[in-house]
Amino acid sequence: MNDIFRKNAAEALTEAIAKAYPDKIEDICLAVKTNTQELADFIYNKLESPKDAKNGDYAFPTFILAKPLRNKPPEIAGNILEHLDKTVFTQTGPYLNMKISTQDAAEEVLSNIFSRQNNFGNEILDESKTIVIDFSSPNIAKPFGIGHLRSTAIGNSLYRLFEKLGYNVVGINHLGDWGTQFGKMIAAYKKWGDDEKLKVAPIDHLFDLYVKFHKEAETDQTLESEGREWFKKLEEGNQEAAELWQIFKDYSLQEFQRVYDLLGVHFDYYTGESFYNDKMDGVIERLQKAGLTKESEGALIVDLEEQGMNPCLLKKTDGATLYATRDLAGILYRHGAYKFDKALYVVGMDQQEHFKQVFKVIELLGEDFAKDLIHVSFGFIRFKDQAMSTRKGNIVFLNDVIKTAIEKVTNIIKEKNPNLPDLEKTAQQVAVGAIVFADLSVSKHKDVNFDWDEVLNFEGATGPYLQYTHARLSSLVHKYGLDISGDANFSFYNSPEEKALIMQLHKFGQTIRLAAGKYEPNIIAAYLLELAAVFNRFYQRKDNDGKLVKIISEDNPEETKARMLLVASVRIVMKEGLRLMGIEAPEEM
């Protein structure tokens, strides 16, 4: 029961129910499958917030009591109401509504924010817990496409959310730096590669080779096997292969680093697939000892037929390993190294079967932490009507998207705020904010339609809208100039707009928990949009004559003081919320 208001409501209701129906409590508990001690918890969880603010802040639907009490919900509500404080509770039909006074809410919420600042919403765990998050994980020697943004943005946000909830978070970039594709790249480079081009524009050149290889492979059957051979050599330590691999990897990492810097993404480890190169034999051995392996069609597999799945492939006919092998090694290694309580894999939905298999194999090994392995899957980014395919060269580069967005933002700023001091930096922050927000504002299990116009539109439900609101808040604080204090007179908060703002701020903590619990950053996005909307309504509210009610009023210093506390609180939460999404909050824009 984290929400103090809600807790009060639940306890008052529980008590009132006990008074109204003293000899029916057991029947009620029986009907809702709980016990007397936990009845308050049950009610706590049943409380809703009414859609219409005039119905109060918390509502208890009495339908669930109808059966054990053999009565109509509205009558039940009426009976319970008799034992409640009628200045706080009201009844509308079957609902019992509780209204928090704006003053009480302000005192609780605003002083909390004022004293904790950006730590507002933080939690401290009773015992330390570690969560490993595997995210981004791009393929080396492939360009960083807009498709890779999802894993990066979601993972980065989850990293920050869990950190805020008190977890010890380990962020891992499981680079795709091993596998058959490298054989293909080496083969392609040896055939068509150009040292000069590689030096000048490494990523472009590697990308061209990648596309060319797959195009040629459609007609030339020998290419695929050539690629496989080169990978085999690479795994066996062939020097020429190893050197080329290192070059590809170095160039790609440089490129990725630029993107990560731009996005403000941090990893604790860059342990990619090649890191497990020397750990796979041990894994295979362990699986063999456990009697899980089997040879089939010349390959080494773990048969999962009994589990209704396709076999998990450990070794190809030619003896080379597969990514399942490396993921298994990764899981076992991470569990040993970090003793995680949970391990998240922020990887696209198309790999669902793969993770099901791999997690099942861990379970078959008798490791009970298999239940702590979670595939946080998400839908694709779709480009217009066609799916994006790196192999066909049909890809939108994240760099190009960012570059275009920066240009557009720069033009808008030049027009709207020509004297902005740090134009370049701000334009970058806003551009990245727009792109990241566009990605994170869609529920992760849905495909995202990538639409240039939409990503570059900065009006409405967008990152720049939130940033703009933050800039406005900051501007107010600067204009006010005086110190903002936590002991304002809360009785000045008398408008519905102020009440709505305070209650929205109050929801920050539970929103973070919800978002983290569901691995859904878009819940934060929705929360911030609502916060901004509620604030902007407050900011532009008019009196009965249609005149703007300004926040800063020289005639009413005490009232201004109270309002500025609210403004400062919203600003703190907005900035922190954006941070949780991996978005910067410039003071001016």
Added chain:
RNA sequence: GCGCCCAUAGCUCAAUUGGAUAGAGCGUCUGGCUACGGACCAGAAGGCUGGGGGUUCAAAUCCUCCUGGGCGUACCA
């Protein structure tokens, strides 16, 4: 064929996990700048929640069948 996911306003998405009249943004139309920042705000129009059946006091949400789309379905990752 089998498995998983998706379908809500013209478009892009929400909906407190089963609750009160399904909400936002874009686009369209109307209004608000003698501005504490108009990347904003107020209002209007726009819905058989893909379709049928079922469970329930209550279904966009749960079950079932169907339609349409996406992804996966052992030697790519």
